[in-house]
Amino acid sequence: MHRLAMGRRLASAVATASLVGALGVAGAAPALAAAPAPLSFTIDYTRNTSIPQTPNLGGGFAGNGPVLDASGKQIGKTFDTCGIDGIEGPTKMDADCDAYVVFNNGDELNIRTQAMIDANPFDYPYTFKAVVEGGTGAYDGARGEAKVTAVRPGVYKVDVNFK
Template sequence: MRKLAAGRRIAATLATASLAGALGLTGSGQAQAAAPEPLNFTVDFSRTSFPQVPTLGAGFAGNGPVVDAEGNQIGTAFDTCAVDGVENATTADVICTVYVKFANGSELDLSTQAPVDVNPFDYPYTFQGVVQGGTGAYDGAQGQATIIAHRPRVYEVVVSFK
C-alpha cells in the first residue's frame, strides 16, 4: 500500500508542477514588455463646440491635431464627452474618452473626468486622466496622464506609463 500512496503523491506533485508551469507561476513564463517611454504632446480641440449652456447629461464630441514640443503634428485626437456636473453658465464637469491616433499607426486610449471652463482668465489649470490601453507601441499600455489646460480647448498631455 505504501508504494501506491507514494506513487500518487509523486503523480500529484508532477501534475501540480506541470499546471504551475503552464500558468507561468514558476517564473519561467514570458517576460513582461517594458513600459513605453513617457509621452508629452498638445491637443487643440478648438474645433469642438462646447454646449452653449452646459446641461447635465448633454454630450459633445470633437477632434483636433496632436502636436509635439516643436509644433509638428504627430497625430489626431478624437474625443467624446458627457456633462456630468454643472457649476455655472460657463463651467462644467465632463467625463471624456479620448483616442489619440499617431502618425505611425499606434493609438492611445485616455479617459478623464475633467473640468471645462470657457472663461479665458481661469487658465491654466491641471487635472488627471487614466491610460486605458492602446495599439501598436501602446498595446496594453496602462498609466496616468496629467492634463494642463492652457486655454479653452487646448491641452498639454503628459503621459506616464506603468
C-alpha cells in the same frame, strides 16, 4: 479513518500537481514588454469642438484636432467624446471624457478622464489628471497616468507617464 486519510492525501497530491502544472504553464508565458518611455504632446481642439456654452446634465460634446510635438509639428490626430454628468454653475460642467490619440505611424493611445471643464474660463492654465487605458502598437496594453494642462480654450498639453 484510514480511508479518509488516504482520500485527503490523494486530493492533496492532485491539488499540488495541478498547482505545479499551472505554475509551469504560467512560467512558460512570455514576459511583458517594458513600459513605453514618458510622452508629451499638445492637443488642439480649437477648430473642431462642440463644447456647449451652457451645459445640460446628461448631454455631451465631442472634438477632434491635431496632436503636436514640442516644436509644433503634427505627429497625429485626436478624437474625443465627453458626457456631462455634473453641473457646477452656469458654465462649469463635470465631464467624463475619452480621448483617442492616433499617431502618424498608426499607433493609438487611449486616455480617459473625469474633469471639471469651464466653457467660459478666465483662469489659465489649469490641470487635471487622466488615466491611460491602453492602445495599439507600442501602446498595446499600456497603463499609466497623464497630467493634462489646459493652456488656453481648446488647447491641452498632455504629459504621460507609463507604469
